[in-house]
Amino acid sequence: MCLADITGRIAADLEYLKQFTATPGNGCTRLPFTKEARAAVDFLKKIMAEAGLEVREDAAGNVIGVMKGEDENAPCVMMGSHYDSVTNGGDFDGIAGIVCAVEAARQLKEKNIKLKRNFVVVGFCDEEGLRFGTGYFGSGAMLGNRDVEYCKHYRDQDGISIYDAMKGYGLDPEKIGDAKWPEGSIGKFLELHIEQGPVLDAENIELGLVDCIVGIQRYMVTVHGRADHAGTTPMDMRMDAVDAATKVISKIADWAREKADGTVATTGYIHTVPGGMNIVAEQVDFTVDIRSRNNDNISDIANRIRAALDRETAQMGGSYEIDTKLVITPVMLSEEMLQIMEDCCREKGYSYKRLPSGAGHDALEIGQVIPTVMLFVPSRDGRSHCPVEFTRYSDFARASVVMTELAEKLLTA
Numbered sequence: 001m002c003l004a005d006i007t008g009r010i011a012a013d014l015e016y017l018k019q020f021t022a023t024p025g026n027g028c029t030r031l032p033f034t035k036e037a038r039a040a041v042d043f044l045k046k047i048m049a050e051a052g053l054e055v056r057e058d059a060a061g062n063v064i065g066v067m068k069g070e071d072e073n074a075p076c077v078m079m080g081s082h083y084d085s086v087t088n089g090g091d092f093d094g095i096a097g098i099v100c101a102v103e104a105a106r107q108l109k110e111k112n113i114k115l116k117r118n119f120v121v122v123g124f125c126d127e128e129g130l131r132f133g134t135g136y137f138g139s140g141a142m143l144g145n146r147d148v149e150y151c152k153h154y155r156d157q158d159g160i161s162i163y164d165a166m167k168g169y170g171l172d173p174e175k176i177g178d179a180k181w182p183e184g185s186i187g188k189f190l191e192l193h194i195e196q197g198p199v200l201d202a203e204n205i206e207l208g209l210v211d212c213i214v215g216i217q218r219y220m221v222t223v224h225g226r227a228d229h230a231g232t233t234p235m236d237m238r239m240d241a242v243d244a245a246t247k248v249i250s251k252i253a254d255w256a257r258e259k260a261d262g263t264v265a266t267t268g269y270i271h272t273v274p275g276g277m278n279i280v281a282e283q284v285d286f287t288v289d290i291r292s293r294n295n296d297n298i299s300d301i302a303n304r305i306r307a308a309l310d311r312e313t314a315q316m317g318g319s320y321e322i323d324t325k326l327v328i329t330p331v332m333l334s335e336e337m338l339q340i341m342e343d344c345c346r347e348k349g350y351s352y353k354r355l356p357s358g359a360g361h362d363a364l365e366i367g368q369v370i371p372t373v374m375l376f377v378p379s380r381d382g383r384s385h386c387p388v389e390f391t392r393y394s395d396f397a398r399a400s401v402v403m404t405e406l407a408e409k410l411l412t413a
């Protein structure tokens with residue numbers, strides 16, 4: 001199978017999948033537990049089956065395809081990514097990692113490799129976490145980190161819980177525990193993903209071998225003050241939630257700049273209540289997203305935010321709450337698999353570079369407990385989470401060749 005043919009197969013799958021969006025003509029919007037998600041999963045099941053995989057959907061909405069090896073109980077080699085998207089996102093974020101894993105299965109079948117252990121292709125449900133303000137739902141469930149309480153706790157902007165959304169989608173949330181894989185059953189994991197940053201494209205490099213994924217902490221902060229007339233309430237007699245909240249928010253970026261290790265911190269959402277031009281705000285909700293290769297940097301910034309909230313809300317005479325949305329420590333990826341991929345790139349003449357991932361991925365959740373590696377392909381101009389996101393199909397094809405070689409080495413060992 002030559003690279004042009006592989007490119008053609010990947011292009012055909014990804015072009016077909018483009019139609020499963022809630023915003024046709026304006027990027028991919030495929031939120032979890034929607035009809036667009038269902039349609040994409042049905043197509044993935046079809047191409048998995050055609051590639052010779054035994055296909056099923058688990059209790060968390062993950063789609064799983066298995067190519068059986070000699071010893072079905074030996075720790076498997078798993079490859080995949082997520083099939084959901086953000087709102088008005090790109091066509092390849094996540095889904096390309098599943099399509100390339102299916103392509104790797106096709107190539108293994110064509111090479112007639114005798115597998116000693118199972119090769120598993122997975123499409124994860126709700127990695128982005130946009131709808132419910134969470135993240136890594138399907139991959140977390142696979143590790144046993146999601147339960148019924150979790151499903152009931154998190155709600156979307158319409159007040160629909162994960163629990164109810166799952167029911168509407170045809171899943172039984174009471175069975176979420178069944179999505180867990182027995183300890184030791186997943187031997188190794190690889191995720192192919194678009195880079196979502198500018199490095200590979202700017203340096204004209206075909207493949208990124210990811211050696212570390214940064215850690216992430218996400219918080220929703222609510223500051224409580226008191227609503228009053230903006231004209232008649234003197235400055236020293238008001239409890240202005242905006243005043244207190246913004247004093248904290250304004251410091252967060254500077255705290256991140258003080259740190260090394262690619263530390264970043266972002267407040268991407270601010271909401272005031274009641275939100276009137278002539279009313280002192282009684283409440284401010286804002287988010288904080290902190291990331292770094294070094295977990296101490298993340299924790300230090302989170303602690304400084306808490307201390308500043310203590311100080312500013314006491315000053316104002318109000319109060320605050322912090323809802324922890326996500327805590328994930330940085331992950332160093334598998335040197336063994338990096339080495340195999342590096343050898344393969346050299347042998348095939350593909351240009352490559354080692355780099356860290358600043359974005360969280362299912363590999364971040366899984367890499368906490370299972371030897372994991374990631375492969376990046378270039379994102380044109382580094383753009384992602386927007387409709388102009390683009391990667392060349394030939395780059396995906398080269399990645400699938402490396403994935404196949406890695407799978408072959410691991411599955412025959």
Ligand SMILES: [Zn+2]
Nearest residue numbers: 082093094193
């Ligand atoms: Zn993604």
